[in-house]
Amino acid sequence: MRLNSIKSADGATHAKRRVGRGIGSGIGKTAGRGHKGQKSRTGGFHKVGFEGGQMPLQRRLPKRGFISLTKGDTAEVRLSALNKLSKDIDKIDILLLKQMGIIANSALTAKVILSGNIDRPMKLHGLLVTKGAKSAIEAAGGSVE
Numbered sequence: 001m002r003l004n005s006i007k008s009a010d011g012a013t014h015a016k017r018r019v020g021r022g023i024g025s026g027i028g029k030t031a032g033r034g035h036k037g038q039k040s041r042t043g044g045f046h047k048v049g050f051e052g053g054q055m056p057l058q059r060r061l062p063k064r065g066f067i068s069l070t071k072g073d074t075a076e077v078r079l080s081a082l083n084k085l086s087k088d089i090d091k092i093d094i095l096l097l098k099q100m101g102i103i104a105n106s107a108l109t110a111k112v113i114l115s116g117n118i119d120r121p122m123k124l125h126g127l128l129v130t131k132g133a134k135s136a137i138e139a140a141g142g143s144v145e
Contacts, residue, residue, distance in 0.1 A: 075107035079133055080116025093125045118142070
């Protein structure tokens with residue numbers, strides 16, 4: 001097989017539609033745009049959601065809820081992930097978690113949650129901790145600063 005001999009199967013490709021090129025083309029005269037109106041004119045289009053001056057739907061409906069812009073800044077860390085860290089690491093902070101690949105580099109803070117168990121003492125520094133996780137860490141002989 002040669003690259004210059006490759007071609008599509010029969011019927012796989014077809015000629016580009018030539019809009020507005022006479023009655024024989026099937027899309028002559030108005031070129032599929034219909035008669036009159038803003039959409040039929042050249043350059044006569046409007047932004048998405050525009051309803052001809054009527055108050056658009058997205059502005060008519062009431063706003064509900066709140067979407068936090070900082071929601072993705074806090075990463076969750078499980079106790080089981082901390083337990084898997086090397087035995088010689090005793091002080092854990094956010095930089096260490098980023099270096100070990102436990103949390104994303106884009107995270108600004110990290111919160112330790114009670115998921116899994118912990119069987120050795122460790123010191124947490126500068127991390128957010130849930131009540132359950134804090135009691136589990138302190139029960140294992142560790143501390144939270």
